[in-house]
Amino acid sequence: MQISVQIVVRTEVDEQASVTEIAHLEREGFDAGSLGLHLDEAKALLGRLQRSMIDAQAAEAIARVSVCPQCGSRLTVKGHHRLVYRSVFGRLSIDSPRLYQCRCSGSGRRSVSPLASCLRERTSPELQYLQAKFAALMSYGLTVRVLGEVLPLEHVLAATTIRRRVATLGRRLESSRAAVAVEQRRCTDLPAGRCNIPQHSIVRAVGIDGGYIRLAGHSSRQDGWFEVIVGKSLRDDGSGHSFAYVHTLEHAPVDRMLAFLAQESVAADQPVTFLSDGGDTVRRAQLDFGDCGDCVLDWFHVAMRVQNLEQMIKGLPDRDERPSVDVLIDVLRRAKWHLWYGCPYPALRRLEGLSWELDADCSLEEAKLLARLEEFIGYIENNQRFIVNYGDRYRHGEPITSSFVESAVNQVVSKRFVKRQQMAWRPAHAHDLLQVRTAVLNEQLRSRFEQWYPALAASNQAHHIAA
């Protein structure tokens, strides 16, 4: 059997339709190996289809721009050069004439390259999108191999171009986020005076946590890591979106939070709760968000530390000069009870009372317990502003734990950045990749591209109608 694939192009310029054969296929027999189109044939076919389509579009555009729109006379060609355009279906070279401007414009013998000025970006938005989407999920080298396997992209992609793409796109996402923040600030700066009670928002809390990424070019263990802050929203239906950034590179955290909340459809006057485990960097990050919301210390971390202390008390050897293990446990549980009801001061008094009963010189177990208890007291003191009435929140179905963001740290950071120990990153590049990766994980990257290139959304709709 002989199969030929032709494309027929009708333009407004030519009355006669042009027919080009783009593939000729031969098949014998009927078995799994010979049935239908092979991947190599499909790649070649798509490549040639793209070539023919772009040639036709370029020819039509050249015919249109070669005539003066004012007087209708033909413009003189000064010369030709080639534009290189990278698309999902291969790298193409497009003829781009340089034309003298018409005498009627009065601008002398100036020349212009109309196609070059129409085509400012030389990589198609869809190729940019695909490169970024895969690079957010897997290594740059693997991205090149996977895309080259299924699309006619041989010699089009390289790990270094993917890396540059990620950096450019990360910065583009950051600047569109900054624009949202400016808009949000305008909303929050509206004069007060409206006393409407805000509607309940669908975001129940925003969890904030930290992760570490290995620093490139560092061998010493101490300074070999940098911190990344990850946040995730928790919605009524249990779903949520993430954001992430390199802590030292964030100079406007309030703007980041304003933009994130706007994206999550939280209005400027709707209350938000931030939940975190109260670690030092995370606490600072949380305070950086200013008036965007109320900070709450994660209950799970408090309860876990108390449970750990209780286990240590149970392991203490008996001693006459000290109250019994049961009495010590009772004091600890009362402290926990105060914390549960949002009263850090009586809790701290009880914990300090407990520490006075202990003597580090008596046994190793007691010394360890005392050290751990003092650390816990410090933790509660540092976070006392964020200890709320957990019992009350719990009864009202409000979230009291940030565990939902811990899995987000794993998803956003660990799986891409620290999967293998030898993966090391420069902070600025990690920051860019984090912007792309969160957009991909949040399933927002495609809609960003459709905002930037509305023709993409239009072709999507046309496709759906045709289907």
Ligand SMILES: [Zn+2]
């Ligand atoms: Zn003219």
